[in-house]
Amino acid sequence: MVKRVSDAVKRRLPRYYRRLLSLDEAGTESVSSKELGALLGLTASQVRQDFNLFGGFGHQGYGYPVNKLREALEEILGLKRAWKMVVVGAGNIGRALAGYGYLGGDAFRVEALFDVDPAVIGTQVHGLTVKSADEMVSFINENNIDIAILTVPQEVANKVAHLISSSAVGAILNFAPVKLDAQENGPIIESIHIIDTLMSLTYQLSAKNITKPR
């Protein structure tokens, strides 16, 4: 009954959720596929196709009940429970993410922060004491960590990712600007390449200047 969920849909689900959350908080009772599509830059068809992958949430002539759909998405996205995370690498980005609180909610919790630098180990970051990377794998396993956020320098990213993959962690969120080698039966990997997005901007800015100089 459950159809295949494409990557494109997978990426849209959080966007639907965020918007439905804000509609719900604003007290909106229902929303049509057309309205929601307009808010997100999608067609009404696309919205309906997407929601129908997970079941019929709408009512003809009425639209979708905001609260009910929000709840359903919360369930689908796994936001009804808390997820335990560790941050690996206490550099700029790592330290920033260690203070991460989810939109006022509590789905994501950073339980520990690791580094290899003796000068950094033992220091306090957002109420956490930086731990030695030597303790990482055992900490992940003993504390049932779900997600490891990888913010180490690119030179060692794959080495550290391998180490993480030897633990029981479920997923890695990678911020290093390298492609991590996927492991057979290893953690799910998603990457955020900030530098790629910056380059995409400079590409567009450069291309723009060719056709339409400012």
Added chain:
Amino acid sequence: MVKRVSDAVKRRLPRYYRRLLSLDEAGTESVSSKELGALLGLTASQVRQDFNLFGGFGHQGYGYPVNKLREALEEILGLKRAWKMVVVGAGNIGRALAGYGYLGGDAFRVEALFDVDPAVIGTQVHGLTVKSADEMVSFINENNIDIAILTVPQEVANKVAHLISSSAVGAILNFAPVKLDAQENGPIIESIHIIDTLMSLTYQLSAKNITKPR
């Protein structure tokens, strides 16, 4: 002669570039579309199609000259010049990005960091003195800033984005978890929604457990 570059290609260009850079630094002279595709998880066809959008860089029977292709991508992506940036919002992520240095290179430079909090204004972050948001637009215009990195709380993100759009900035890199309203003839906007990527992970972790419990 230049064909339309799809969003999918636009997102692959930085990945090609990063890989070619590391191949070049490793002294590799040539790479075939098959080899490069394998390194990036793409088909050889796709690699050849992509490069052919920008001209014939390859040689039959030989492949692509790494250094020449890297140079070409550097040109295409606009990395031969420096881009001036400001960070708007001196919170966790903003402060982290203010210390941003590009992969040892010098294409991206953070020139200033702005905030509205009087307690933060005037403090030092990575060698920069946090400036008042009141000075932002004039600073952007007087210093020919190319890119504004937006790291303010979501509640004010669109308001601040509007303000930024009233300046001469070319692009906004948005980290706030909201969709920014696109402006007619306004800056190019790209967003990095960290929370969306986390939700995509928990979706996958949840879906995984339904079919294959651990």
Added chain:
DNA sequence: TAGATTGTTAATCGATTAACAATC
């Protein structure tokens, strides 16, 4: 009821993959 809007099938569009002649 009449109007609105869904769920779902069919049509379209675009991106990816395959194929292969050209040629280094």
Added chain:
DNA sequence: TAGATTGTTAATCGATTAACAATC
């Protein structure tokens, strides 16, 4: 030369859009 690999056209695949009967 023979083998390898490109550039490019054609085929396939999948995602998006359109259409419309069902129905609230």
